[in-house]
Amino acid sequence: MILGVHVSGAGKIYNAFDIANSLGCNTMQIFSRSPMAWRREPNISSEDAEEFKARRKKFKINPVFIHVSYLINLASPDNRLYHGSIKAYIEDMKEAAALGADYIVTHMGSHKETSEDAGIKRFIEALNIILEKTKGSQVGILLENTSGSGSWLGYRFYHHQKILKGLKEKSRVGLCIDTAHAFLSGYDLSTREGLKKMADEIEEMVGIKLVKLIHLNDAADKLGSLHDRHQHIGKGYIGLEGMKRIINFPKFKNIPMILETPKTLPDSDKNNLALVRKLRA
16 A cells, blocks of 8 residues: 655655655655745755655655645736746646656646636646646646635536646646545545546546546545635544545555545554555454
């Protein structure tokens, strides 16, 4: 099983590997910079990048995912935010390449007071620019589904389908499925039928082979609530049996799984990982 957690990249970014290794992880996700601040200067030196790659090799952590800043909005109708987001995304892509990361995970943006179609159009245009400006990069981009709160795109997989159809270069773009987001947006992953229905929809819309990562989270709110709230494995509304089915779902068998569960106690990650391994066994 390819299993890890979102690890803090605070301090020296390469220390994240020590944390992941201490938890028995063989994959991990990080923020390469503060998720709630714009970049003011390069965060990572070439020496730190080399140490990052050395520790990854030492601890055999593979693949490595970087989540983009929450401030980036590639669907925004505000031109200043929109063009600033494109610039920041390109910088993050280049930094991810320097670190040797495999994928950048991104939410699909908010269309604000416009429409879903307008937001999707903006997102496609932004992503085409980003892919062109980073041509030759080995870093992939994963589009994460959302809970559907507010004006955020990505709560249904036809959004992903439309975006992929609009891209000039599709080979570096895939999907990240967040189980809590899916449940909160209305996919009933607490049941066998609901899980199959979501998987069938993904297959029909984009192809299950494009799913490169699963954010494995229980949901802290009711089905279809649209509120983005994660819960510990088995402690939320998806429940223990629902999470067990997801973990053992045949179509997800070889897809890396990353926990973004609450870190309410020092042992929260350790306990959630142990339960996932038990449910898999």
